Amino acid sequence: xxxxxxxxxxxxxxxxxxxxxxxxxxxxxxxxxxxxxxxxxxxxxxxxxxxxxxxxxxxxxxxxxxxxxxxxxxxxxxxxxxxxxxxxxxxxxxxxxxxxxxxxxxxxxxxxxxxxxxxxxxxxxxxxxxxxxxxxxxxxxxxxxxxxxxxxxxxxx
Numbered sequence: 001x002x003x004x005x006x007x008x009x010x011x012x013x014x015x016x017x018x019x020x021x022x023x024x025x026x027x028x029x030x031x032x033x034x035x036x037x038x039x040x041x042x043x044x045x046x047x048x049x050x051x052x053x054x055x056x057x058x059x060x061x062x063x064x065x066x067x068x069x070x071x072x073x074x075x076x077x078x079x080x081x082x083x084x085x086x087x088x089x090x091x092x093x094x095x096x097x098x099x100x101x102x103x104x105x106x107x108x109x110x111x112x113x114x115x116x117x118x119x120x121x122x123x124x125x126x127x128x129x130x131x132x133x134x135x136x137x138x139x140x141x142x143x144x145x146x147x148x149x150x151x152x153x154x155x156x157x
Contacts, residue, residue: 001125001140003089005116008138014109017102023071025106027114033059036068039075043095050154051091054083067110069094069103079107081115081123085150089115089123105137112138126150 018025028036036059040052058066058080069077077094084090089111094104115123125134126149134140143149 001128001131001134002143003112003123003125003134003138003140005112005120005123008112008116009109011106011109011113014102014106018069018106021071021098021101021103023069023076023098023101023103023106025067025069025103025110027064028059028066028068030059030064032068036066036075036078039095040078040093044091044093048091048093051093054091055080058083065111065114067107067114069098069107077103077107079104079111081111084126085124087115087120087122087124088150089125090127108137124149 033056037052037056040055044051055066055078058064061082065082066078066080068075075095076098077092079089079092081089089108092104092107092111094107112123124143124146125140127147128134131140131142
C-alpha cells in the first residue's frame with residue numbers, strides 16, 4: 001500500500017491514546033537491541049520469523065529506523081522502516097494483550113512522520129494483512145500487482 005507522507009494525520013490523537021494506555025513510544029538505543037529482539041522473536045517469531053532480522057537491521061542504523069512502545073521499560077510493541085528496502089514501512093507489531101489501545105497507530109504514525117522528516121514523500125507498506133486498517137489510519141491506497149513485491153527476492157521464494 002502507498003501512503004502520502006505529506007498528508008499524514010498529526011500525532012496529537014495518537015499521543016493521547018498512548019497516555020491513556022500509560023505507554024510511551026521512542027527511538028531505542030542499540031544497547032536495547034537484545035531486549036527488543038527477544039520480544040519480537042517471542043511474540044511474533046512463529047508467524048513472522050523474519051521480523052526479528054528486519055528489526056535488528058533497523059536497530060543498527062544511526063539513528064535507528066525503529067520505534068518501540070513501552071510501559072515502565074516493558075516492550076509492548078515495535079515498528080520499523082527502511083528494513084527490507086528503503087522507503088518501506090514495517091514490520092510492526094503490538095503484543096496480544098496490548099492491542100486495541102492505540103499503541104499500533106502511534107507506532108505507525110511515529111515511523112511515518114520520521115520518514116517524512118528523513119525526506120521521503122511516500123511510504124510503501126509491504127505485506128499488508130488488514131488493508132482497511134491502513135486506509136483508515138493513514139489513507140493508504142493499494143499498489144496494484146505489488147505482492148509479493150520486493151519479498152520475491154527472499155531466499156527460498
